[in-house]
Ligand code: FES
């Protein structure tokens with residue numbers, strides 16, 4: 237994981253009046269909304285005796301652990317221990333381990349600091365997104381799913397167009413040859429434009445892929461585009477959220493329904509069947525530059541790998 241970055245952990249619309257327990261960023265976390273509706277996140281471990289507060293309730297914006305009913309305010313500090321009476325002095329340290337949390341672009345984001353890293357102020361780190369999918373723009377449809385792959389392998393797949401003709405069966409239309417018009421990086425933002433074409437034709441299927449760290453990507457093809465935010469669950473599973481917008485029909489309402497169909501087609505047929513079928517065979521399960529032999533068409537993956545390694549290095553304390 238790239239440290240000192242915001243990761244999208246869940247869809248905002250799914251967090252209502254109950255706590256939500258999730259595994260993200262290699263840890264068990266609990267999400268809830270406080271009395272003002274503000275999204276809060278903490279490690280899903282009660283400081284009393286370690287049960288999961290996510291199995292409890294939200295009462296007046298406070299989260300209550302289900303085991304002995306201890307309550308915790310929006311800052312994670314314990315506000316009541318029923319077994320000790322209302323006058324009891326609350327010991328210091330009786331608090332949830334809070335995580336920096338923000339709501340943006342219809343998603344809930346948690347800041348990942350990372351162990352042994354240069355510490356960053358979460359408020360000074362922006363949440364990256366794409367204007368094409370800015371709040372208020374209509375006609376898009378989004379959803380999330382768990383993918384049984386390492387998250388770096390998952391991110392690599394966003395840069396991989398040359399599997400389309402083979403795994404998704406579109407070779408007769410698109411051709412198999414990758415030609416890049418642009419592979420550039422500016423301000424930690426990758427931009428890739430190119431086309432898939434037949435060997436002896438000039439024009440083919442155009443594509444645009446952009447990436448903003450740590451894990452937000454935009455993919456555009458003729459007729460539709462989608463933004464995808466990937467979040468590690470653990471070392472070998474990833475939560476993917478994608479929002480689609482088709483650009484063929486512009487009539488409101490119908491446009492959104494078609495975007496939803498594009499999403500269902502990509503998730504259910506392409507990603508959850510065809511991609512999953514082949515990616516399950518990929519060895520090793522995590523990228524290893526010593527054994528993978530990238531070729532010219534993997535320029536996006538190579539640029540992503542370089543950027544990712546640089547950002548990890550920059551967050552590491554200087555040696556010596
Ligand atoms: S473990 Fe949570 S209240 Fe006891």
Ligand SMILES: [Fe+2]
Nearest residue numbers: 399403506511
């Ligand atoms: Fe695919």
